[in-house]
Amino acid sequence: MAASTTRSRLDAVLNGQSFPxxxxxxxxxxxxxxxxxxxxxxxxxxxxxxxxxxxVVASVSLTENDHPAERGDTDDGTGRPAN
Structure with a gap:
């Protein structure tokens, strides 16, 4: 399996990064x-x-499985995001 990360994790690392x-x-x-x-x-x-x-985002392998806390959602214990 290829090394991957979530978009929110990658964004946190890239935030404030100088380019090139x-x-x-x-x-x-x-x-x-x-x-x-x-x-x-x-x-x-x-x-x-x-x-x-x-x-960088275009080059990194991203997963779609952000943890609810990373998305800003809260989980009520059912595995579904809270409304």
Whole structure:
């Protein structure tokens, strides 16, 4: 299985990142954020210079399984987001 992360985790790492940035710089930012899942996902992208956050987002393998707390939802224990 390819290393992947959620969009919200990646956005948290990229927020405030200066561009252009190379893969190693982005890995360091993820490490500083303490997000090992995103570190692995960024390590899996090509070792090129990225001109913008959108270029990084297009290169990283994303999952659609954000945890409800990451989406800002609350879970009432049923596994469904609260209304």
């Amino acid at each position: 940035a190379d893969r190693d710089t982005l890995v360091v930012a993820a490490e500083q954020a303490g997000d090992e899942q995103t570190v692995r996902a960024i390590r899996a992208i090509p070792p090129v210079e990225y001109g913008s956050a959108s270029e």
